[in-house]
Amino acid sequence: MRNAHPIPFAAVLLATAAMAFSVPADAKFPRKPVELVIPFAQGGGTDRVGRMFADHAPKYLGGSMFVSNRTGGSGAVGFAHGAQARPDGHVLTMAVTTLVTAPSTVAGYPVDHSSFAPVCLLAALPMTLSVGVDSPHKTIEDFMAAAGKQPGALKVGTAGAATNNYLAGVAFAKKAGIEATFVPYGGAGPALVALLGGHVDAAMADASEALPYLQGKQLRTLVAFSDAPVSSMPGVPISAGKPYHVNVASFRGIAAPKGTPKPILSQLVSACEKTAKDPAFIEQMGKFGMEVNLMLGDKFGEWLREQHETYAQAAKSAGIAAK
Amino acid sequence: MGELFLQGVGAILQPDILLILFGSVAVGIIGGALPGISATMSVAVVSPLTFAMEPLPGIMALLGIYTGAVYGGSISAILLGIPGTPGAVATVMDGYTMGRRGQAGRALGIATLSSFFGGVFSVLALGLLAYPIAGFALSFGPREYLALAFFALTAVAALSGGSALKGGVAALMGMFFATIGIDEMYGTSRFHFGQLGLMGGIPFIPAIIGLFAVPETLAAIQGISAVRRRSLQVSRILPERSALVALLPAQLRSSIIGTIVGAVPGTGSDIAAIVAYSQGKNLSRAPETFGTGCDEGIACPESGNNAAVGGTMIPLLTLGIPGGAVTAIILGAFMTHDLRPGPLLLQNNADLVYQIFVGMFVANLAMLLFGLLGARVFARVIQIPEAMLAPIVLLLCVVGAYALNNNVFDVYVMAAAGLLGYAMVRVGLPRAPLVIGLIVGPMVERELTRTILVIRGDWLQLFTPTSTVIWILAALPFVVPLVRRLLPRGRRRARLTAAGNAD
Numbered sequence: 001m002r003n004a005h006p007i008p009f010a011a012v013l014l015a016t017a018a019m020a021f022s023v024p025a026d027a028k029f030p031r032k033p034v035e036l037v038i039p040f041a042q043g044g045g046t047d048r049v050g051r052m053f054a055d056h057a058p059k060y061l062g063g064s065m066f067v068s069n070r071t072g073g074s075g076a077v078g079f080a081h082g083a084q085a086r087p088d089g090h091v092l093t094m095a096v097t098t099l100v101t102a103p104s105t106v107a108g109y110p111v112d113h114s115s116f117a118p119v120c121l122l123a124a125l126p127m128t129l130s131v132g133v134d135s136p137h138k139t140i141e142d143f144m145a146a147a148g149k150q151p152g153a154l155k156v157g158t159a160g161a162a163t164n165n166y167l168a169g170v171a172f173a174k175k176a177g178i179e180a181t182f183v184p185y186g187g188a189g190p191a192l193v194a195l196l197g198g199h200v201d202a203a204m205a206d207a208s209e210a211l212p213y214l215q216g217k218q219l220r221t222l223v224a225f226s227d228a229p230v231s232s233m234p235g236v237p238i239s240a241g242k243p244y245h246v247n248v249a250s251f252r253g254i255a256a257p258k259g260t261p262k263p264i265l266s267q268l269v270s271a272c273e274k275t276a277k278d279p280a281f282i283e284q285m286g287k288f289g290m291e292v293n294l295m296l297g298d299k300f301g302e303w304l305r306e307q308h309e310t311y312a313q314a315a316k317s318a319g320i321a322a323k
Numbered sequence: 324m325g326e327l328f329l330q331g332v333g334a335i336l337q338p339d340i341l342l343i344l345f346g347s348v349a350v351g352i353i354g355g356a357l358p359g360i361s362a363t364m365s366v367a368v369v370s371p372l373t374f375a376m377e378p379l380p381g382i383m384a385l386l387g388i389y390t391g392a393v394y395g396g397s398i399s400a401i402l403l404g405i406p407g408t409p410g411a412v413a414t415v416m417d418g419y420t421m422g423r424r425g426q427a428g429r430a431l432g433i434a435t436l437s438s439f440f441g442g443v444f445s446v447l448a449l450g451l452l453a454y455p456i457a458g459f460a461l462s463f464g465p466r467e468y469l470a471l472a473f474f475a476l477t478a479v480a481a482l483s484g485g486s487a488l489k490g491g492v493a494a495l496m497g498m499f500f501a502t503i504g505i506d507e508m509y510g511t512s513r514f515h516f517g518q519l520g521l522m523g524g525i526p527f528i529p530a531i532i533g534l535f536a537v538p539e540t541l542a543a544i545q546g547i548s549a550v551r552r553r554s555l556q557v558s559r560i561l562p563e564r565s566a567l568v569a570l571l572p573a574q575l576r577s578s579i580i581g582t583i584v585g586a587v588p589g590t591g592s593d594i595a596a597i598v599a600y601s602q603g604k605n606l607s608r609a610p611e612t613f614g615t616g617c618d619e620g621i622a623c624p625e626s627g628n629n630a631a632v633g634g635t636m637i638p639l640l641t642l643g644i645p646g647g648a649v650t651a652i653i654l655g656a657f658m659t660h661d662l663r664p665g666p667l668l669l670q671n672n673a674d675l676v677y678q679i680f681v682g683m684f685v686a687n688l689a690m691l692l693f694g695l696l697g698a699r700v701f702a703r704v705i706q707i708p709e710a711m712l713a714p715i716v717l718l719l720c721v722v723g724a725y726a727l728n729n730n731v732f733d734v735y736v737m738a739a740a741g742l743l744g745y746a747m748v749r750v751g752l753p754r755a756p757l758v759i760g761l762i763v764g765p766m767v768e769r770e771l772t773r774t775i776l777v778i779r780g781d782w783l784q785l786f787t788p789t790s791t792v793i794w795i796l797a798a799l800p801f802v803v804p805l806v807r808r809l810l811p812r813g814r815r816r817a818r819l820t821a822a823g824n825a826d
Contacts, residue, residue, distance in 0.1 A: 042367035042652055051371060068729050069367075072523015073515075074505050077730070080519050106510040108517055155777060162510030183465075183776045184508045186589075186769070189651070193588045193644050199464030199777070212643050212658075216665040287658055320509070 029089050029264045030063035036254075037085075037093040038069045039078025044187070045208060048288055049122060049252045050094045056281040060274040061267075074102050074162055076110055083115035087259035089268055092119065095255035097164045100307040104315040105162040107322040113308055116255035117265055118301035120272035123285065124251040124293045125206040126226035127168040128236070129156075130219045132195055135202075140222040140237065143202065144176050144244070151179035157191030157200035160184050161320055165191075167311060168225060168248035169204045170318040176244035195219060206250035207233055211289035232289045251293075251307075253300055269297045331677030335685055340380055344682060347384040348689040351391020352398070352697075358405045358532045359723020362392035362592070363648040370652050378660035379675065383682045385653050386636075390442060390686040393592050393632050394694065397434040397625055402427055402704045403716055405536040409527065410592035410628035412758050413600035415535060416482060417613065417620025424616055427702040432560040433618055434625045435694030436567070437574050441626035442687035444578035445585065445633025449640070450680045456634075457641040459789075460586040465773035466785055470793035471587070472766040475594050475759070477797050478601030482755040484614045490756040493747065497760020498767075500525050507765075508772055520732030524765075529724035529737040531758055536720050537741025538748045543709040560698045562618065570622045573603050577626035584627070585634020588646035592628035592635075593762055599627025605800040633683060639664050640676060 038050040047069065054065045070078035075098040082093025095116060103112040129140065137143040147154045156173075159165035161184050173180055180202075185191040188205035195203040196218055203210075203219075207230050213219045214233065224230045225246050226238045239245040254272055256265060275281055276294045285292055295303060315321040334340065347369070354365030365388050373381035396408030401418035414434065421430040448456060463471070476494070483490025503514045504524030515521035561567075577599035584595040603623030604613040613620045636653075638644040643665025645651035657664050662672060669676050704712070724737035747754055778784040786794070 041648060042363065044651070048655055055371070070728055070730065072504070072526070072728070073519065074507075074510060074522075076505070076522045077519060077728075102510070106505055107512050110517075110519060110522075152779070160507050160510060162505075181776055181779070183773050185773075186507055189645065190589060193461070194464065196642065196644065197461040197464060212663055212665065215663065216643055216667055218642065218666065284659065287661060288655075322510075 029267055030061060032090060033064045033066055034061060034089070035091045036065055036067045037078050037082040037091060038067055039071065039075035039082075039094060039096075039098070040069070041071050042069055045206075045250070045288075046094050046096050046252055049285070049290065052281060052284050053122065053254065053275060055284075056278050057271055057275045060271040060278075062271075074098060074106055074109075074160070076102070076106075079111045079115075082255070083111045083257055085257050087117070087257040087261070089256055089260055089264040091257065092268070093255050093257075095119075095253045095304070097250050097252075097307075098162075100304060101164045101167060101311045101315075102162050103308070103322075104312040105167070105320055105322055109322070113255075113301075113304040115258055117258050117260045118297060118304060119254040119256055119265070119268045120276065120297070121251060121253040121295035121300045121303065122272075122276055122292060123290045124249040125208050125290060126224045126230055126238075127165065127204060127206055127248045127250065128210050128221050128224045128230075128233070129169075129172070129202055129204055130192070130195065130210050130214070130221045131202045132198060133217060133220055135220065137202075137222065138220075140239075140244075143222055144178050147173075147176075147178035147180050152181050154180045154202065155200040156180045156182050157194045157203040158182050158184050159187045159191060159204070164248055164250060164311065165204045165206070167314045167318060168246060170320075171246045171248065171314045172225065172239075172244055174317060175246060192219070208289035231291060253295075265297070272296070327673055327677045328681070330674055331681040334379065334674070334678045335383075335681045340383055340682070341685070343380045343384050344387045344685050345689045345693075347387030348391040348686050349693055351388035351393075352395035352690070352693055353391075354388065355392035355395025356398040356407045357723060358399055358403075358407055358536065358719055359528055359726050360392075361408050361528060361727075362389055362396075362410075363652070364727070365389075365392045366649050366652050370656050373656055374659045378657075378662060379678055379682075381656060381660065382653070382675075382679065383686075385656055386679065386683055387686045387689070389649055389653070390629070390632055390683065390690055391693075393628050394435070394438040394442075394625075394690050396628070397438065397621075398431065398701055401430045401434060401621075402701060403536060403719075404539045405716070405720070406531055408592070409531065409762065410596045410631070411624070412531065412593065412755060412762075413478070413482065413596045413624035414621060416484075416600070416755055417616050417618075420614070420616035421621065422616075422705060425705075426616070427705050428560045428698055429562055430616075430621055431698035431702055432562060432695065433570070433621045435691060435698060436561075437570070437577075437622040437625040438629040438694070439687055439691040440574045441578045441581050441628070441630035442632060442690065443684065444575070444626075445582040445630040446680065446683045446687065448582045449633045449637055449683070453637050453641050456583065456586050457638050460583070460588065460638055460646075461642065461644075462789060463587045464787075465770050465777050466787050466790045467793065468587075468589070469767070469770040469774050469785075470790040470797065471584075471590070471594075471598075472763055472770055474793055474797040475597050475601070475763045476767065477800065478597045479756040479759050480800070481601040481604040481610075481613060482753065482759065484753045484755075486751075486753075489752050493752045493754065493756040494760040497757035497762075498764035499760075500530070500757075501761050501764035502768075508769060520730065520736070525761070526724075526728065526730075526733045526736055527761060528727050529733040530740040530761065532720050532723050533737035533740030533742075534744035534747075534754050534757065536716055537738070538745040538754075540713040540716050540720075541741075541745050542748070543713045546709065560695060560702075566618055570618055573607070573619045573622050574626040576606065577603060577623045578630040581627035581630025582634040582637075585631030586637040586646070587634075588638055588644055590766075591647040591649070592631040594766075595631035595634070596624035596628040597759055597762070599623045602796075629687075636679075636683070640668060640679070642666070643668075
């Protein structure tokens with residue numbers, strides 16, 4: 001009887017010893033695989049960045065990570081899942097542009113940036129305006145002049161009206177004082193295909209979306225709406241300093257649910273920083289035309305707030321603000 | 324070119340590449356056959372594993388899974404009445420009916436041979452006519468898509484199973500359900516009542532699973548007390564040669580349709596199968612047999628959906644355009660290997676292009692082999708007593724609905740769709756038109772909106788050369804019978820009046 005439970009006893013001893021040398025058990029993070037919620041479908045830009053991040057982050061996080069595509073409702077399903085998860089760092093969410101545009105454009109959108117604790121920004125890509133290679137418009141000035149001559153005649157393919165892609169196009173047209181017909185597609189991808197087929201005169205897309213076609217000499221990018229030159233698109237004019245300048249980026253970052261404890265949050269921020277500085281991650285991102293623009297913690301939060309305000313204004317002036 | 328082709332054959336006939344191709348086709352068939360695991364999901368799940376491979380085996384693995392999964396959808400459609408993938412919706416009509424007659428083996432055989440025909444046809448089209456087809460596909464703008472969507476909608480008539488009125492009611496129900504959620508174009512909220520699960524629209528695959536599978540299991544449960552022994556014989560797999568020869572024209576037409584519909588960006592194997600089934604019935608010598616378990620009713624959608632596989636690769640390889648979710652993932656795989664599909668691929672990596680071409684051919688061979696060898700095994704499913712099969716199928720429904728988005732709400736949708744499907748069966752409303760409404764309804768709406776934006780009020784502009792042809796093709800099956808009916812009647816009337824005059 002005395003030696004009835006030797007192994008459990010040894011295990012308890014060992015466990016106690018282990019605990020004595022480590023942090024308190026409840027603060028140990030991660031205790032289980034970390035889920036990265038991707039609110040959009042497989043194959044899109046957000047999915048791509050999320051999967052690359054999940055490939056490289058585990059070694060800095062000290063635990064495994066898996067992605068889950070929770071799609072639907074212009075991202076509402078995934079964002080809401082991520083925001084309502086238990087705030088212990090085991091459920092992270094891709095915080096992307098839609099999180100700051102949809103609350104201003106979609107009535108009853110269930111979440112916004114304030115539902116999250118910001119972790120880091122990974123990439124921000126400027127929006128661009130491109131035309132077909134055979135287009136008579138060689139420069140953005142040509143394009144604006146043509147649009148000025150025949151208001152509404154030029155067709156511009158965009159993503160859905162709730163997106164930053166569409167809002168950027170509308171904001172540009174307003175600043176440039178031109179009138180164009182915006183034709184919303186399911187995303188920038190289909191809008192670019194419509195441009196290649198000659199069904200629209202121009203298309204809005206972010207730099208990584210337009211890049212493959214630009215490199216294939218299938219389209220001409222007239223302008224990048226950016227404050228700084230775009231390294232992946234040398235020779236493409238930027239809008240900075242011009243009267244029609246709008247600074248609109250498509251961004252992809254990581255967020256945790258609001259209320260995540262400080263120690264866990266700082267652990268996440270540091271893992272994210274190390275991942276973003278990992279040369280292998282940077283190289284993989286580069287293959288998709290994406291530069292890593294790192295912004296951490298509260299600074300990212302500040303930036304999200306600003307973006308939210310900007311798009312609220314843009315939606316109001318475009319006349320598509322949600323009531 | 325010949326040399327490159329032979330090099331391609333050499334590269335593919337390596338043991339490791341062959342192993343990957345056969346293995347991935349098998350994985351694809353299983354994924355496709357499991358309800359709720361679509362071709363897109365199978366490819367997405369495997370794609371990260373391929374990043375560490377060399378480019379050729381990595382891309383071959385994805386193409387093998389893609390080919391296998393689109394085919395695999397037909398297996399559960401035939402055996403269980405559940406379309407394993409959206410592309411197999413039309414296969415349920417005749418495939419499942421034939422299987423219930425005790426000819427599941429024959430149905431699987433025809434599905435396999437037709438899928439092989441469609442797959443090989445589209446690979447040949449990819450190899451020989453990629454550039455003209457890509458150019459034609461790119462010429463599809465909002466007006467052409469709108470016409471194509473209407474063409475697909477006419478399939479409602481073919482899938483109504485007798486009553487066009489009932490079919491129309493079911494299709495309108497489907498189109499209504501498709502409007503639920505946040506609209507993709509202008510972000511308008513419609514009928515979701517603040518329900519998070521509904522904001523993204525009715526999740527499509529859970530709805531299909533519920534509509535088709537649940538009523539069958541409920542009916543089976545009702546009949547369980549009357550212990551029926553089912554036919555224990557698995558019918559022959561290969562139909563007689565004369566039947567096969569008779570199928571060739573239908574397979575060829577469906578393969579052409581499938582390749583083109585696949586090549587057009589934004590449409591894939593689901594629309595291809597629907598259009599192929601519809602034209603198959605309209606051009607058939609015996610249209611009345613469609614829906615009663617006829618050979619052609621299986622051959623058309625199966626040739627169509629597998630032809631779409633090669634079709635979707637055409638714009639991807641020639642122009643770098645991913646036409647759908649699967650090709651978007653494959654494009655991603657190319658890019659992680661520093662390869663850019665598009666005009667430059669044939670210049671810089673011509674060898675790879677030929678290897679892909681040969682590899683896809685071999686993938687279709689693997690599919691044929693597994694399909695014919697496996698059919699005898701798969702078909703034994705019908706020997707499982709209902710009392711065991713029904714709960715297994717219900718379990719598959721729940722797991723399949725959940726697996727798609729890891730979302731319990733989808734399981735509720737599946738259950739609700741199941742009850743709706745049961746009610747529809749009871750009142751005699753056909754279910755396939757509802758699914759067509761769900762698939763094609765949003766396409767009609769979006770393309771109509773874009774068309775209105777593009778033509779800016781000038782309705783004559785609706786008719787471009789291509790769209791006009793499609794409109795005529797869509798209208799013909801409805802106009803021709805009317806004309807035929809009017810003509811003899813006119814003659815008869817003339818004869819009658821002549822007779823009256825003689826009196």
